[in-house]
Amino acid sequence: MKIAAAALIAALAANQSSAFAPTRSVISSTKLSSTVQPPERTAPDAGYIPDWEGRTGLSPEEFIASDMSKPDLSGMWECPLTRWDSENIDVAEAQKICAQQPHCPLEMKATAEDNAKGAAYFRENKEQIRADLLKYGAIWFRGFDLMKSVAGNREMHEALGLDPCLDPLHSSGLRKFASERDALYEEVNKPSLRQHYIGLHNESTAKRTAAYAAFVCFQRATEGGGRFLVADGAAILAELKPETLEKLYNRKIRISVSNLDIPPSLPGVVREGIKGLVDVAVAPKFDMDLEMIYESDGKPGRLQAVETAESPINRHPVTGLPVWFSNSHNHARKLRDRRPCGVPEVGMTEVFYADTMEPLDLEDCQEIKRASEKHITALSMEPGDVLLVDNYRALHGRDVFQGDRFHAVTWFTWDQNEAWRGDERRIVEKNAFNQAINQMMDWLPKDFESNQS
Numbered sequence: 001m002k003i004a005a006a007a008l009i010a011a012l013a014a015n016q017s018s019a020f021a022p023t024r025s026v027i028s029s030t031k032l033s034s035t036v037q038p039p040e041r042t043a044p045d046a047g048y049i050p051d052w053e054g055r056t057g058l059s060p061e062e063f064i065a066s067d068m069s070k071p072d073l074s075g076m077w078e079c080p081l082t083r084w085d086s087e088n089i090d091v092a093e094a095q096k097i098c099a100q101q102p103h104c105p106l107e108m109k110a111t112a113e114d115n116a117k118g119a120a121y122f123r124e125n126k127e128q129i130r131a132d133l134l135k136y137g138a139i140w141f142r143g144f145d146l147m148k149s150v151a152g153n154r155e156m157h158e159a160l161g162l163d164p165c166l167d168p169l170h171s172s173g174l175r176k177f178a179s180e181r182d183a184l185y186e187e188v189n190k191p192s193l194r195q196h197y198i199g200l201h202n203e204s205t206a207k208r209t210a211a212y213a214a215f216v217c218f219q220r221a222t223e224g225g226g227r228f229l230v231a232d233g234a235a236i237l238a239e240l241k242p243e244t245l246e247k248l249y250n251r252k253i254r255i256s257v258s259n260l261d262i263p264p265s266l267p268g269v270v271r272e273g274i275k276g277l278v279d280v281a282v283a284p285k286f287d288m289d290l291e292m293i294y295e296s297d298g299k300p301g302r303l304q305a306v307e308t309a310e311s312p313i314n315r316h317p318v319t320g321l322p323v324w325f326s327n328s329h330n331h332a333r334k335l336r337d338r339r340p341c342g343v344p345e346v347g348m349t350e351v352f353y354a355d356t357m358e359p360l361d362l363e364d365c366q367e368i369k370r371a372s373e374k375h376i377t378a379l380s381m382e383p384g385d386v387l388l389v390d391n392y393r394a395l396h397g398r399d400v401f402q403g404d405r406f407h408a409v410t411w412f413t414w415d416q417n418e419a420w421r422g423d424e425r426r427i428v429e430k431n432a433f434n435q436a437i438n439q440m441m442d443w444l445p446k447d448f449e450s451n452q453s
Contacts, residue, residue: 001192005044007367011351012204015261022329024416026409027208028148029417031242038129038337039337039338040162040173040338041337041338041339041340041341042338042339042341043197043339043340043399043400044197044199044339044369044373044376045373045374045376046227046229046376046377046378047373047374047376047377048295048377048378049227049374049377049378049380050145050377050378050379050380051380052220052380052382053057053142053380053382054382055143055382055383055384056383057148057217057218057219057382057383057384058148058218058383059105059217060129060219060406062149063148063149063177063218063219063383063406064149064150064179064218065149065150065151065152066150066154066179066181066182066198067151067154067274070154070181072181073164073181073182073183074180074181074183074426075165075414075425075426076166076168076183076425077163077164077165077421077422077425077426078130078165078166078208078424078425078426079166079167079170079208079209079210079287079411079413080208080211080413080414080420080421081205081207081208081209081210081421081422082164082204082205082206082208082209082271082430083209083314083317083322083392083420084311085312085313085314085315085317086100086311086314086315088312088327089249089313089322090112091242091245091246091249091313092242093324094159094237094313094407095237095238095240095242095245095315096232096238097321097322098234098235098237098238098321098322098323099238100230101235101238101321102135102136102234102236103136103232103235103395104138104139104230104231104232104234104375104377104394105128105134105136105137105138105139105140105230105277105377105379105387105394106135106136106139106140107140107142108139108140108141108142109142109143110141110142110143110144112220114144114238115143115144115145115146117145118145118152118155119146119152119155119156119158119159119411120159121146122155122156122159122160123159123382124143124378126159126160126161129160129388130160130161132321133212133388133390134318134390134393136396137232137233137234137389137390137393137394138230138232138387138388138389138390138393138394139387139388140230140379140381140385140386140387141156141292141385141386141387141388142385143239143384143385143400144156144384144385145384146384146388147216147382147384147385147386148218148384150179150182150183150184151176151219151406153184153214153216153386153408153410154182154184154410154448156181156214156220157214157412158390158403159395159409160234161413162212162214162410162412162415163413163414163415163421164183164410164411164413165183165211165410165411165412165413166210166411166426167185167203167210167411168203168204168205168207168209168210168287168411169287170287170426173254174358176288178406178408179248179408180185180229180262182410183410183411184216184408184409184410185408185409185410185411186354186406186407186408187398187407187408187409188398189404189405189406189407191404192342193342193343193393194221194225194226194342194353194400194401194402194405195340195342195400196340196341196343196398196400197339197340197341197398197400198330198397198398199327199329199330199331199335199339199372199397200229200231200236200327200329200330200376200396200397201329201330201331201395201396201397202233202325202326202327202392202394202395202396203391203396203411204249204260204325204327204391205287205288205307206255206288206289206307206308206310207288207289209391209392210287210386210411210412210413211390211391211392211412211413211414211420212389212390212411212412212417213315213388213391213407213409213410213411213412214386214387214388214409214410215228215381215386215387215389215396215407215408216379216385216388216407216408216409217382217383217384217385217386217406217407218383218406218407218408219383219404219405219406219407220381220382220405221401221402221404221405222402222404222405223401223402223403224401224403225399225401225402226398226399226401226404226405226407227329227378227379227380227381227398227399227402228274228378228381228387228396228397228398228399228407229377229378229395229396229397229398229399230376230379230387230389230392230394230395230397230409231371231372231375231376231377231394232323232375232393232394232395233323233324233325233356233392233393233394233395234321234322234323234324234393236324236371236372236395237313237322237323237377238283239371239375240324240367240368240371241367241371241372244364244368245312245313247364248312248314248326248328248364249311249313251313251353252309252310252312252354252355252356253309253310253312253328253351253354253360253372254306254307254308254309254310254351254352254353254354255305255307255310255327255328255349255350255351255352256293256296256297256304256305256306256317256331256349256350256351256352257288257290257305257306257307257331257349258302258305258347258349259299259302259303259345259346259347259348260274260278260302260303260304260346261299261301261302261303261346261353262274262301262302262303263301263348264300266301268423271294271301271303271420273380275292275294275303275304276301277293278305279292288307289307289308290305290306290307291305291306291307291308292304292305292306293306293357295396296350296352296357296359297350297359299387300434304350305340309354310323310326311325312325312326312328313325313326314392316321316390316392316393317392317420318392319393321393322362323422324395325392327328327399328351328360328365328368328398329368329373329395331349331350331351332349332350332351332360332365332368333348333349333350333359334359334360334362335365335368335369336348336349340400342400368435372395376397378399381407384386393412400426434445
């Protein structure tokens with residue numbers, strides 16, 4: 001889900017007057033933190049940090065060129081509905097099973113012979129690659145020349161028989177296409193967000209989840225950083241303290257995706273009017289099931305858009321393996337406040353215990369951080385590298401970076417199960433809204449910091 005919540009308030013600004021613009025952020029003592037002073041920000045950890053190899057890529061003019069002989073994919077499938085199977089999970093048994101899974105990701109380095117074959121390599125090895133994706137959760141294709149361009153990247157995933165779909169938050173505006181006709185989204189490369197650490201998450205909401213993804217590097221960060229992060233949801237589940245995992249599973253969680261700070265002195269009828277406006281005029285534009293709630297985090301006047309309750313453990317739709325299926329590492333406020341963060345207050349998120357709507361306590365947040373970051377591989381992706389991800393099994397994120405960076409991603413639906421895929425195609429009318437919000441996000445200055453308004 002990332003920081004797409006920021007677009008909710010951008011949409012409100014697009015629909016109504018500046019009377020509802022976000023106010024300047026202030027530090028106050030609420031349930032968001034235990035002290036008046038903000039906590040120290042430190043860079044998160046990673047369990048494995050591979051070395052860079054120094055491979056070069058193509059020029060932007062060369063790598064962005066599409067193969068115009070290929071059909072236009074802009075009318076791709078809608079992102080499929082989330083497959084939930086989270087009832088009656090024996091947490092202790094699940095941890096035992098998950099502890100036996102192989103390391104994620106599987107690394108596949110290209111040989112000269114592999115590169116000479118081009119797309120034929122992927123056609124010839126399609127069945128094994130698809131089987132390995134389910135087994136390992138992610139595959140890092142390293143050193144392949146084919147995927148150094150948009151056209152070659154498309155050849156790769158077509159050879160594997162993958163079927164593109166929309167991002168689950170396509171209408172949020174924080175994802176724009178790198179090449180719309182190739183169903184290729186630009187990753188979060190915006191200069192205003194390069195100092196924002198994106199925590200581990202599945203590309204999902206409680207309502208929609210992509211089945212698979214192919215993340216591709218066309219240009220690594222020119223001045224350093226920008227490692228792509230991946231971690232196995234099975235490994236995280238096995239790593240978490242049993243008492244913490246049982247607690248979170250039994251209580252479930254709810255995620256707030258945006259904050260709108262309303263002057264608390266406003267009359268109740270005005271506050272309810274603003275709440276109704278957001279609920280009716282803006283929230284439906286986002287394909288999420290949201291409830292508008294005041295002051296869940298204890299901040300007077302704060303209106304939050306909160307997703308429905310969900311389990312942090314889910315069975316994989318194909319393999320049945322129970323995995324950690326939660327965006328808590330990315331969205332928990334107590335973790336965001338303690339690491340590099342580059343979003344305004346309106347885009348800040350929070351994770352609540354679903355039964356009481358209390359924010360996760362610091363101890364649980366720190367345990368999620370420990371277990372998650374122990375199993376992060378901070379990939380040194382260089383031009384042509386692709387990380388193929390099983391989106392129900394592996395979580396992903398991105399470290400901060402300097403300079404310019406160009407990574408992109410294609411999302412995929414269920415190509416072998418029409419019932420799971422559904423029959424919805426892209427609603428093209430949503431695109432103008434998407435573009436308008438994206439332009440608003442581009443107004444943010446470079447290296448935006450979360451203590452700015």
